[in-house]
Amino acid sequence: xxxxxxxGLSYSVMLQCEFGLRLKxxxxxxxxxxxxxxxxxxxxxxxxxxxxxxxxxxxxxRTIEQKELLKTVSNFQKEDNLKSFAFTQTLKEQYSFVNxxxxxxxxxxxxxxxx
Numbered sequence: 001x002x003x004x005x006x007x008g009l010s011y012s013v014m015l016q017c018e019f020g021l022r023l024k025x026x027x028x029x030x031x032x033x034x035x036x037x038x039x040x041x042x043x044x045x046x047x048x049x050x051x052x053x054x055x056x057x058x059x060x061x062r063t064i065e066q067k068e069l070l071k072t073v074s075n076f077q078k079e080d081n082l083k084s085f086a087f088t089q090t091l092k093e094q095y096s097f098v099n100x101x102x103x104x105x106x107x108x109x110x111x112x113x114x115x
Contacts, residue, residue, distance in 0.1 A: 008085040011073050018066050019043060019059050023102055024050035027085045034074045037061060043070070 012026040021029070028050030037043040041061045047054035061067055077083070 004080050004082075007076065008080075008082065011069075011076060012085045014069055015073065018063075018069050021045075022050070022052060024052075027097070027101070029073075030084055031074065031077045031082070034070050034077070038067065038070055038074065041067075 008027075012023075015021050015026040015029065016023070025045055028048075029045070030049055033043070033045065033049050043059040043061060044056065045051050045059070046056045051057060061070070077085075
């Protein structure tokens with residue numbers, strides 16, 4: 001795994017902690033979604049961001065830390081020309097990447113409930 005991949009996964013975990021995102025959401029979140037959130041102070045996730053059952057949801061940005069994290073993530077994605085943190089080209093490949101990552105995590109930590 002490259003340094004970019006590891007950094008992306010670190011940011012993914014930070015997004016999960018700060019916003020309560022699911023694994024798939026934190027990896028599939030798009031650069032445009034983050035830009036819009038920084039503009040509106042609402043993180044609006046849609047099916048293209050990997051939401052559960054394709055249902056959109058809005059998460060208000062309430063703290064300076066949340067906003068700073070989104071800025072950092074946005075800059076990281078721009079610098080490395082990433083559309084998301086799932087290091088694949090198509091949405092289908094991204095979902096496969098996320099499911100494989102989830103499987104490996106659960107296997108490594110004997111956890112069957114990580115989603």
